[in-house]
Amino acid sequence: MIARSTDLGDTYQRVKVPVNGRQVWSLAISPHDPKLIFAGTRPAGLIRSTDGGETWSEMPIGAAKVCSAGKTRLLSLTFTDVPGELYAGIEIDGIYFTKDNGETWTRFETTGGRALLGDDEVWKEDRPADIHAVTHSTTTQGHPALSVAMPIGYFRTEDLGKSWYQTRFPEKDRFDKGMFYARSIATKVDDPTVVFVGVGRRPPEHVVRGGILRSDDGGDTWVPVSPVLRSEVWAMASHPDMPDTMVAITLNGQVLVTTDGGLVWELIDHEFGETRALAITPLVS
Known part of the structure; x- marks a missing residue:
């Protein structure tokens, strides 16, 4: 199901979409x-x-419907600076x-993910295709890149997957x-060389510990910028009209906010239950 609001979220109306019984897991506006x-x-x-959500049509992406974990999920969409370009992570x-x-x-x-594994980890043959989230980023040399969050760490490509940089975190x-x-x-909306990754411990311990890391050099090096949280960070959001403000949510509903461009993230008092997505928008008087 998809619902649309024209009054900043006060009310919603369901939109007819050809999902044919499928769940909607991601949305992106160009x-x-x-x-x-x-x-x-x-x-x-x-x-x-x-047409802004009035009508919808199926696109021929050609993705697999099932995988080793059951049904596949299109979890992440990101546009680049070039009109017409879009990445989808499944x-x-x-x-x-x-x-x-x-x-x-x-x-x-x-590619190259096996080198990140520790002695107690077992390689899975479908791991190279296990994509949690993608975002368009920029290297410190000014090259456009794709940054990817995966179960085994951070990956980046500048050539549509021909070569990859991969790393874990300090x-x-x-x-x-x-x-x-x-x-x-996520990247900082006014500076895509600044990259944020939401992490946690792998399942079944992913409801035990989590946090946010920041990179100022396009993903080469990382610094923790949040307190240690009670579960993995499932989603982050920003808005182009507020480039220094971002919000993040953990799987178990803790909410973090930064107003200094992601240098420091602070927990708000209110918490939710299981939460998988969020968005922010400027107030309009």
Whole structure:
């Protein structure tokens, strides 16, 4: 189901969409055209609206419907600075890329992840396609890149998956070496060389500990910027009109806010139950 609000969330109306019994797991609005909207589903599929959500049509992404974990899920969508370009991340079926607003797609996977594993970890053959979240980023050399959050750490490519940089995260301020299970990823809206990753301990311990790390060099190095949380950080959100404000949510409903561009994240008093997505918008008087 998809519902749309035209009054800043005070009321919602259901929108007719061709989901055919599927769940909607992701939404993205084009920064180049506010009437262009994509929605990702479970099992993995993609629907598109070109009129601000009035009507929708299925797009030929061609993703697998099942994987080793059951039904695939299109969890993450990110636009680039180039109109028409969009990345989609699927758990578990890799990364899909389009240059024509979804008319045609190229699929690729990560490589090199086995080198990140510790002595007590077991490699899974479908791991290169196990994509939790994707975001368009920029290297410190000014090269456009794709940054990816995966169960085994952070990955980045500048050439549509031909080569990858991959890493885990520093042990600092109680961020122990087990907190590498990356679930969410975001860039600072006015500086895509600044990357944030939401992490936690891998299942079944992902409801025990989590946090946020920040990179000022496009993902090369990382610093913890949040307190240690009670579960993994599932989602982060920002808005172009408030570039220094971001919010994040943990799986178990803790909410964090930063107003200094992500240098310091603080918990708010109110907590929710299980939470998987959030958004922020400026107040309009």
